[in-house]
Amino acid sequence: MKAIACTERGGIETLKPVTVPKPSxxxxxxxxxxxxxxxxCPDPPHVLGFDGAGTILSTGPSVKDLKPGDDIFYSGSPIRxxxxxxxxxxxxxxxxxxPNNLEFVQAAAMPLTYITAYEALVERLAITxxxxxxxxxxxxxxxxxxxxxxxxxxxxxxPVVVTTASREETQSFTxxxxxxxxxxxxxxxxxxxxxxxxxxxxxYVFITSRTEQYLGPAAAVLEPFGKICxxxxxxxxxxxxxxxxAKSLAFMWCLLGTKPYYxxxxxxxxxxxxxxxxxxxxxxxKCHLKQRLGLNYxxxxxxxxxxxxxxxxxxxxxxxxxxxxxxxxxx
Amino acid sequence: MKAIACTERGGIETLKPVTVPKPSxxxxxxxxxxxxxxxxCPDPPHVLGFDGAGTILSTGPSVKDLKPGDDIFYSGSPIRxxxxxxxxxxxxxxxxxxPNNLEFVQAAAMPLTYITAYEALVERLAITxxxxxxxxxxxxxxxxxxxxxxxxxxxxxxPVVVTTASREETQSFTxxxxxxxxxxxxxxxxxxxxxxxxxxxxxYVFITSRTEQYLGPAAAVLEPFGKICxxxxxxxxxxxxxxxxAKSLAFMWCLLGTKPYYxxxxxxxxxxxxxxxxxxxxxxxKCHLKQRLGLNYxxxxxxxxxxxxxxxxxxxxxxxxxxxxxxxxxx
Numbered sequence: 001m002k003a004i005a006c007t008e009r010g011g012i013e014t015l016k017p018v019t020v021p022k023p024s025x026x027x028x029x030x031x032x033x034x035x036x037x038x039x040x041c042p043d044p045p046h047v048l049g050f051d052g053a054g055t056i057l058s059t060g061p062s063v064k065d066l067k068p069g070d071d072i073f074y075s076g077s078p079i080r081x082x083x084x085x086x087x088x089x090x091x092x093x094x095x096x097x098x099p100n101n102l103e104f105v106q107a108a109a110m111p112l113t114y115i116t117a118y119e120a121l122v123e124r125l126a127i128t129x130x131x132x133x134x135x136x137x138x139x140x141x142x143x144x145x146x147x148x149x150x151x152x153x154x155x156x157x158x159p160v161v162v163t164t165a166s167r168e169e170t171q172s173f174t175x176x177x178x179x180x181x182x183x184x185x186x187x188x189x190x191x192x193x194x195x196x197x198x199x200x201x202x203x204y205v206f207i208t209s210r211t212e213q214y215l216g217p218a219a220a221v222l223e224p225f226g227k228i229c230x231x232x233x234x235x236x237x238x239x240x241x242x243x244x245x246a247k248s249l250a251f252m253w254c255l256l257g258t259k260p261y262y263x264x265x266x267x268x269x270x271x272x273x274x275x276x277x278x279x280x281x282x283x284x285x286k287c288h289l290k291q292r293l294g295l296n297y298x299x300x301x302x303x304x305x306x307x308x309x310x311x312x313x314x315x316x317x318x319x320x321x322x323x324x325x326x327x328x329x330x331x
Numbered sequence: 332m333k334a335i336a337c338t339e340r341g342g343i344e345t346l347k348p349v350t351v352p353k354p355s356x357x358x359x360x361x362x363x364x365x366x367x368x369x370x371x372c373p374d375p376p377h378v379l380g381f382d383g384a385g386t387i388l389s390t391g392p393s394v395k396d397l398k399p400g401d402d403i404f405y406s407g408s409p410i411r412x413x414x415x416x417x418x419x420x421x422x423x424x425x426x427x428x429x430p431n432n433l434e435f436v437q438a439a440a441m442p443l444t445y446i447t448a449y450e451a452l453v454e455r456l457a458i459t460x461x462x463x464x465x466x467x468x469x470x471x472x473x474x475x476x477x478x479x480x481x482x483x484x485x486x487x488x489x490p491v492v493v494t495t496a497s498r499e500e501t502q503s504f505t506x507x508x509x510x511x512x513x514x515x516x517x518x519x520x521x522x523x524x525x526x527x528x529x530x531x532x533x534x535y536v537f538i539t540s541r542t543e544q545y546l547g548p549a550a551a552v553l554e555p556f557g558k559i560c561x562x563x564x565x566x567x568x569x570x571x572x573x574x575x576x577a578k579s580l581a582f583m584w585c586l587l588g589t590k591p592y593y594x595x596x597x598x599x600x601x602x603x604x605x606x607x608x609x610x611x612x613x614x615x616x617k618c619h620l621k622q623r624l625g626l627n628y629x630x631x632x633x634x635x636x637x638x639x640x641x642x643x644x645x646x647x648x649x650x651x652x653x654x655x656x657x658x659x660x661x662x
Contacts, residue, residue, distance in 0.1 A: 034577040101653040123556075125580065224593045225454075233576055240566045246365040246592065248455065250583035262555045 003290040032233050033078075033255060040079045040261065048085035050076040050256075051100055053108035063092045071098040075111035075269060077260035083108075084300065093266050096273030102287055105319035109289035110147070110280070111273055112256060113315065117148035117206075118272050120229045120254040124203050127156050133203035134160030136193070136221060140174035140182065141165045143315045144208045144231060146288045153178030156283050160200045162193060173313055177288065190220045202226065212236040215251075219243040229254050290314035345527035364409075364586060371410045371547030371592065381407040381413030382589075384429055384439035394423045402429040406600060408591035411643050414439075415631065424597050427604030430611040433618055436650035437546045440620035441478070441611070443587060444646065446603050448479035448537075451560045451585040456535050458487050464534035467552060468525070471505035471513065473494045474561060474646045475539045484509030484617050491531040504644055508619065521551045532559065543567040546582075550574040560585050603613060621645035 011228065034040070039040040053073040059066055066072065074095035076082055079088065087267040098107045120125050127135070133153050138162020161178055164185035165171045171182050183192040193202065205218040207230035218228045227250045243259045259265045279285040291306070293299035295318040303316045332431050365371070384404040390506045396493055405426035407413055412420065434545040434594065458466070466483050470476040471494025483492045491510055495516035496502040502513050514523040524533065536549040538561035549559045558581045570576070590596045610616040622637070624630035626649040634647045 035572060035574055049477050119579075124581070147473065223587050224595050233571065235571045236569045237570045239568045241366060243366055245564055245584040245586050246589065248450075248584050248586050250455070250590040251579060252581035253576040253579050255576050255579050257575065258555050261577065 005118040009107050013254070033257065034261060035214050037078070042079065042081055047081040047083075047085050049082035050107045051110070051112045052059045052076065052083035052088060053104040054088075054089070054179045057087070057094065066092055066095065066097075071104070072087075072096065073104075073107040073111055073273065075115055075256060075273075078257040079261055084295075089216035091260070091266065094260070094273075096277055097268055099277045102283055103119045103319075105189060105292055105317040106287045106289050108319075109287055109315040109317045110276065111269075113147045113288070114141045114151075114276050114285070115269055115272050116231055116254065116256045118276075119256065120144075120206055120231065121148060121151050123272075124254045125206070125227050127152070127158070127204060129155070130157050131203075132200060133158060133213050134141060134162060134198055134200045134202040135206060135294045136189075136202055136218065137161065137179075138185065138205070138207045138214050139164060139209040140177065141170035141313050142208050143288065144178040145206075146174065146314055147285070148206055148208070150285050151178075153180065155279065157194065160198055160202070162196070162198075162202070170313055177309065189214075189217045193221045205229070207232060210234075215239070215244070216242045219249055222247060222249055223246060226250075227252065231255065274282060288314035289317045291316045293318050295320045336574075339635050344613075346425055364588070365592060368409070373410065373412055378412040378414075378416050378486075380413035382439050382441075382443045383407065383421070384421060384435040385413035385419075388418070390423065392525070397423055397426065397428075402437075404429045404433070404438040404442055404604065406446050406587060406604075410592055415626075422591070422597065425591070425600040425604075427601055427608055430608045432612055434650075436648040437618045437620050439650075440618055440646040440648045441607065442600075442604055444474045444478045444619070445607050445616070446600055447475050447562055447585065447587045448482050449603050449607075450587065451475075451537055452479060452535075452561065454489060454581045455585045456537070456558050456562045458483070458535060460486070461488050462534075463531060464489060465493060465529060465531045466535040466537060467492045467520075467533055467549065468510075469516065469536070469538045469545050470495060470540040471473045471508065471510050472501035472644050473539050474619065475506065476507040478616070478644055479537055479539070480505060480509035482509075482627070484511070486610065491529055491533070493529075493533070495520065508617070512641065519547045520545075524552045528611050536560070537603045538563060543564075543569060546570070546575070550578065550580055552659040553578060553580055555579060557581075558583065558640055562586065587661065619645035620648050622647045624649050 045215045050129065056068050056072060058068050072095040074090055098104070101157065135158055137145050137148050142150050145163060149161050149163050152158045158197060160180055162181045162183060163174045163179040165174045165182050166184050166186045174182055181196055183189055201223040202221045203223055203226050205222060205228045207214045207218065207228065209232060211230045211232045211234040215228070215238050224247040226247065229252045231254050259268055276285065280287065290313050292304055293316060299318045303318060306316055332461040334584055386448065387397055387399050387401045387403060389399050403426040406419055408422065417632055427537055429435070468476050468483065471480050476494060480492050480494050483489045490657050491511055493512045493514060494505045494510040496505045496513050497515050497517045505513055510525055532554040533552045534554055534557050536553060536559045538545045538549065538559065539561060542561045542563045546559070546569050555578040560583045562585050590599055607616065611618065621644050624647060630649045634649060637647055
């Protein structure tokens with residue numbers, strides 16, 4: 001199984017609006033993340049799947065830094081065909097060489113969650129390395145949360161990384177992944193954080209689950225001028241009656257798709273993954289793959305059911321060969 | 332008429348929760364800006380009024396940089412007694428010497444609007460001087476909008492300052508106050524800005540009126556990773572169905588009261604006003620006082636009626652002597 005690093009650099013400029021019929025019921029029109037998605041997505045059928053890892057089959061003439069036979073890992077683009085397929089055309093700028101100490105299926109577990117967490121913490125929240133500040137990460141044992149807590153603790157070296165987790169298993173996992181303190185999101189988060197008597201103020205909140213539920217508590221625990229970042233779309237967005245305005249707080253969305261969707265900073269994802277390769281090889285960031293399934297209909301079905309149950313820990317990876325020694329892998 | 336620079340430095344630490352009865356109807360409980368306002372505001376009666384200018388009557392022993400007889404201007408604190416009074420106790424750190432070329436009533440027109448606009452553009456949106464970026468300022472002819480557009484154009488030297496104004500009079504005023512382009516907020520803002528064919532991307536939006544109405548258009552005109560700042564509280568906060576998430580946009584509240592309310596960065600307002608004094612004296616920033624009234628019941632009534640009409644231009648100032656040569660003045 002091989003992946004292909006494509007010749008086309010970019011791609012946004014080659015996209016033309018396509019006439020995909022909108023659902024007749026305007027309420028049913030999916031504006032979840034991108035309001036104009038159906039004018040930009042590929043002609044049907046649209047292959048799903050973001051993350052991938054594999055071996056380059058061929059490259060275009062303008063690709064200089066990668067060659068056939070290279071093992072790579074990457075996240076995808078919302079407006080290209082996805083990774084739930086045997087072969088895939090990917091933008092060479094968005095890939096990096098696979099970390100030497102990871103199997104394909106492990107490597108494929110990392111790009112989407114790592115890039116998302118990196119963009120949230122480093123680019124959107126603009127946390128400075130070694131800053132004397134605390135962060136609250138909602139759902140510390142989830143796919144993005146368990147990478148975000150590693151970045152916060154070991155890359156950005158924050159002294160206080162509070163995560164939320166409710167079960168013994170997830171609490172233990174989030175501590176392995178960098179949490180300095182864990183609070184239970186099934187109980188009163190604000191009171192639990194008050195009871196921690198932290199010397200370091202909470203300056204950042206990263207929401208990876210149920211934005212509408214955590215905005216109020218985030219506003220209550222943040223210091224004045226603090227920042228909240230979320231990756232989860234919501235129809236309810238409570239501000240009124242919270243400390244959001246009183247404390248002059250900032251809220252920022254983080255969506256991995258923004259750069260490929262609008263064709264901006266297209267070198268960025270490759271750069272972030274090249275740095276990740278180094279962190280993984282030196283042991284600073286750990287792979288959070290927790291379950292392996294076959295890359296087939298049965299595996300995809302099981303993986304989606306697991307995600308929908310809301311009880312996921314870390315990442316689920318799918319591989320053409322379950323031992324993952326060679327071949328293509330997805331998460 | 333004299334103003335007093337007080338001995339107490341700070342004040343937040345001397346505040347004790349007071350038991351002001353809440354309105355019996357929970358829906359009537361005013362959580363407009365500060366959810367816990369009634370535990371922090373002064374014992375009744377609470378004198379209203381923010382901005383002021385006047386002459387120092389006496390200072391406390393720890394005040395070193397100001398002395399009786401100094402003419403000063405300042406904004407107030409939401410948890411101290413206000414400026415609609417003959418004498419006022421103010422935190423010496425929050426005041427600056429009055430610009431030499433302004434009368435009291437003119438000087439009193441500036442602190443609240445200037446500090447708000449400065450904090451919004453420089454601290455919250457973090458605009459860099461000389462940046463190749465555009466800003467959209469909603470309600471360019473209003474009190475805060477007409478100072479913000481001056482800061483954007485003449486202090487931060489942005490090449491594109493688009494403001495909104497609907498009447499001939501307000502459109503003319505906002506151009507004097509720094510707007511490079513004016514669009515009519517009674518028509519389609521997004522289309523009008525598209526039609527301007529700007530070479531410089533809109534990276535910032537500053538909302539000084541009807542937040543709920545301008546979030547969607549702001550998201551549509553901003554470049555990816557752009558920022559929105561608002562100073563106007565709202566119960567509706569549309570995000571879903573807009574480009575807010577797709578573009579990974581940031582939204583930040585700006586409230587002048589945050590620093591005095593929470594007792595943080597208490598030197599800041601004085602510093603901002605000292606810089607403003609220089610800008611006003613060199614003619615870089617113009618006073619936007621548009622109407623003078625007497626500082627009495629009749630004047631206060633007229634001033635509030637004017638504000639409530641929604642047709643205000645610039646600022647209304649109240650003065651003990653209408654010529655404003657000497658004495659205390661409020662806006």
